[in-house]
Amino acid sequence: MNIAEVKQKKKRTIPGFGLTMGFTLLYLSIIVLIPLSMVFLNTFTMGFQDFWATITEPRVVASYKLSFLTALTAAFVNAVFGVLIAWVLTRYEFPGKRIIDGLVDLPFALPTAVAGITLTTLYSPNGWIGQFFSFKIAFTPIGIIIALIFIGLPFVVRMVQPVLENIEKGMEEASASLGANRMQTFIKIIFPELIPAILTGFALSFARALGEYGSVVFIAGNMPFKTEISPLIIMTKLEQYDYQGATAVATVMLIITFLILFTINILQWWTSKRYTGK
Numbered sequence: 001m002n003i004a005e006v007k008q009k010k011k012r013t014i015p016g017f018g019l020t021m022g023f024t025l026l027y028l029s030i031i032v033l034i035p036l037s038m039v040f041l042n043t044f045t046m047g048f049q050d051f052w053a054t055i056t057e058p059r060v061v062a063s064y065k066l067s068f069l070t071a072l073t074a075a076f077v078n079a080v081f082g083v084l085i086a087w088v089l090t091r092y093e094f095p096g097k098r099i100i101d102g103l104v105d106l107p108f109a110l111p112t113a114v115a116g117i118t119l120t121t122l123y124s125p126n127g128w129i130g131q132f133f134s135f136k137i138a139f140t141p142i143g144i145i146i147a148l149i150f151i152g153l154p155f156v157v158r159m160v161q162p163v164l165e166n167i168e169k170g171m172e173e174a175s176a177s178l179g180a181n182r183m184q185t186f187i188k189i190i191f192p193e194l195i196p197a198i199l200t201g202f203a204l205s206f207a208r209a210l211g212e213y214g215s216v217v218f219i220a221g222n223m224p225f226k227t228e229i230s231p232l233i234i235m236t237k238l239e240q241y242d243y244q245g246a247t248a249v250a251t252v253m254l255i256i257t258f259l260i261l262f263t264i265n266i267l268q269w270w271t272s273k274r275y276t277g278k
Helices: 003-011 017-044 048-055 058-091 097-103 112-123 141-166 169-177 182-210 214-220 230-239 243-275
Strands: none
Touching: 017 243, 048 243, 058 097, 058 141, 058 182, 058 230, 058 243, 112 141, 112 214, 141 182, 141 214, 169 182, 182 243, 214 230, 230 243
């Protein structure tokens, strides 16, 4: 096969590339780019002083801190326990495994408002679970973290699970034959393969938690400077017809979220290249 035939074959690998790429860019523009650009355009109609005064209000700054800290905490918890759940579902056979595997996807299907009401009922001071604790869970940042863990867990599990299934057991057997114990095999052989998937699941869980509203608004209690999240600030400004103020807060959230996700993606690329050579 000569060079011309190889190039022609490569061109035929994806039939209609120009057409499909055009539809892809059009679809992303309509669904993602244009709506996001309107947020920035609406914000630019404000003067810089008004914009700065809006995004630096003490109440708004407190909501930034609460939203990002709770989202990061929930994402870290999901990164740990999501890997554990994926490991159990992948490596062991036990009665009810299919049911548990299906329950992982429940937060995707359950309406967020229903999840919020349910969690509030469970963790309120008189709730089925909350009554056994000497401290409050609902209407505190702890309750917000629990709600964010609930809605973000499937992202980590579903990202890590296929990677675990595709790891060749021969590599683990070879490691054991060379004298490595189980922990050494996991750290040296398995964990490096999981790092890119864990980082991706962490990023998705964090992004989902940062913009969550329905499941958090009930259990948070929405007390200014204590349990008021940024999405609630945006909704409050919209209800007051302060569209510019709402888009200003949304713009700050978008910029900070983009920077964090960009950093995570760079870290994911670096770890993937270092440990897997891809």
